[in-house]
Amino acid sequence: MNPDISHPTGKADSLKQWLDDRLGIGEIFHLVQKKEVPVHRHEIWYYFGGMTLFLFMVQVFTGILLLLYYRPSAENAFESVQFIMTEVQFGWLIRSIHSWSANLMIATLFIHLFSVFFLKAYRSPRELTWVSGVLLLFIALGFGFSGYLLPWNQLAFFATKVGTDIAGVVPFVGEFMLRFLRGGEDVTGATLTRFFGFHVAVLPALTTALIGFHLLLVQKQGMSVPPSLEGKPVKTMKFFPNFLLRDLIGWILAIGVLAALSAIFPWELGEKADPFAPAPAGIRPEWYFLFMFQTLKLIPAKIWIFDGEVIGVLVFAVGGLFLFLVPFIDRPGKSGKSKTSSALTIAGILVVLFIVGMTIYGYLD
Amino acid sequence: MEKELNRRRRFLNYLLGTGAGATLVAIFYPVLKFLIPPEVTEAIQNSVVAGKVNEIGANTGKIFKFGNKPGLIVRTTSGNLKAFSATCTHLDCIVQYRPESADIWCACHNGRYDLSGQNVGGPPPRPLDEYQVNVRGDDIIVTKG
Ligand code: HEM
Ligand code: FES
Numbered sequence: 374m375n376p377d378i379s380h381p382t383g384k385a386d387s388l389k390q391w392l393d394d395r396l397g398i399g400e401i402f403h404l405v406q407k408k409e410v411p412v413h414r415h416e417i418w419y420y421f422g423g424m425t426l427f428l429f430m431v432q433v434f435t436g437i438l439l440l441l442y443y444r445p446s447a448e449n450a451f452e453s454v455q456f457i458m459t460e461v462q463f464g465w466l467i468r469s470i471h472s473w474s475a476n477l478m479i480a481t482l483f484i485h486l487f488s489v490f491f492l493k494a495y496r497s498p499r500e501l502t503w504v505s506g507v508l509l510l511f512i513a514l515g516f517g518f519s520g521y522l523l524p525w526n527q528l529a530f531f532a533t534k535v536g537t538d539i540a541g542v543v544p545f546v547g548e549f550m551l552r553f554l555r556g557g558e559d560v561t562g563a564t565l566t567r568f569f570g571f572h573v574a575v576l577p578a579l580t581t582a583l584i585g586f587h588l589l590l591v592q593k594q595g596m597s598v599p600p601s602l603e604g605k606p607v608k609t610m611k612f613f614p615n616f617l618l619r620d621l622i623g624w625i626l627a628i629g630v631l632a633a634l635s636a637i638f639p640w641e642l643g644e645k646a647d648p649f650a651p652a653p654a655g656i657r658p659e660w661y662f663l664f665m666f667q668t669l670k671l672i673p674a675k676i677w678i679f680d681g682e683v684i685g686v687l688v689f690a691v692g693g694l695f696l697f698l699v700p701f702i703d704r705p706g707k708s709g710k711s712k713t714s715s716a717l718t719i720a721g722i723l724v725v726l727f728i729v730g731m732t733i734y735g736y737l738d
Numbered sequence: 739m740e741k742e743l744n745r746r747r748r749f750l751n752y753l754l755g756t757g758a759g760a761t762l763v764a765i766f767y768p769v770l771k772f773l774i775p776p777e778v779t780e781a782i783q784n785s786v787v788a789g790k791v792n793e794i795g796a797n798t799g800k801i802f803k804f805g806n807k808p809g810l811i812v813r814t815t816s817g818n819l820k821a822f823s824a825t826c827t828h829l830d831c832i833v834q835y836r837p838e839s840a841d842i843w844c845a846c847h848n849g850r851y852d853l854s855g856q857n858v859g860g861p862p863p864r865p866l867d868e869y870q871v872n873v874r875g876d877d878i879i880v881t882k883g
Contacts (some may be wrong), residue, residue: 656846681861
């Protein structure tokens, strides 16, 4: 036989060729190979997006497992989670990982967002990457809020009452939002069913689409370098395989951390929700809502002629909207440095201090 | 000729546009309506038996069901019976009677009311609704209004 040099010989090679002819894998691979990651002293922050992605994949995987036993109704939800915890083999582990990973994911998401903010990576042409990222943050908070109710325990019941009532405070649309979220006047089984639908169908679909968009933009535009290094020669490494392999090390570590946390601190279930029992003492929401909770607790009942809570809620709502606008406010000037840009950095530092301070205060209080 | 063609094209575009618009409305109107939960008409209950007289000792409180809403019945240290809506006027939590301080307390944000339902501390913006209490035989009857 006289092997033809230009054509593949082995079985594997010909399969690869066959697939490539049909799928164009080579082109995709080429695109991935083109991406370079800058190497500098702020490089560590480039890992938090990927970490968030990994934790989301853990959520999808463990969430689907939980779906095999979970039953979304006021009568059955609590008992079904109890069943998962006590009867199903490794049920406690899967549920604990889902809960711990949800919390870690929100933490890495916050870190990712603030690192992008302080490195000013949102600037032109990356505005839409930022906007999709902020949307993903709000969706993640929605995941946390809706998931929290699913075990239908006392703590979740009151957290949901308060949380949805806050939505009701917003002028004009509040009444509609409250009924829409609760599926009626009060938090009942109807609310649980709705939250379940959001949690396992609507939000996962939205998240998947948005992550796709977000990553497409990152791939297309490449990684930004922080302003302090702009214009200077910066070393780079290949995304594939160098950076991805480093990502993988982080992910393996994350699995270890998740397993350890879940084994040492299995997630509690608490008591079943009772719509005719007083709110238990020491009630508080998940840590990522605590700074808002604590602020609302401190605001006086009346500010001038307005209800204090209305003012508080509006301030947070405006803050949320403002987050979307960051890249449109901070446009790099000709000189590269601008007053608005420095002002934004200072505002960002104040916001972080406020969030951290209020969260700590909330825990001590 | 050219003008005539443009006119026809505009007309067709208009037809197509309104057709597409109407189709979208026809699809999404029912969807939007579907999202809003139907009003559940409760039989309006003006009074309810909240419990037995001997069930509630002095300086204690108890949650009772007023239709599908919680109510709070309190016997003060001096032996009077009082009844309120148990829904905190702040953000909808359920309040409780606190014997130690002889007041009504909301655990969610540390809201406090006195025994006439007035909001006296913390974030609640309004007093609790108070109900009338009557005793008929052994029954404590609570009435709205
Ligand atoms: C970013 C993604 C997600 C977050 C932040 C999240 C968060 C949560 C939280 C906080 C709980 C309550 C945990 C507990 O106390 O047990 C929960 C429960 C649950 N989640 Fe998720 N989740 C996510 C994704 C998913 C996905 C993708 C699915 C399924 C497709 C899912 C299915 C479930 C189910 C069935 C429960 C109820 C079981 C239980 O409470 O143990 N989750 N989720
Ligand atoms: S809900 Fe009662 S004090 Fe906030």
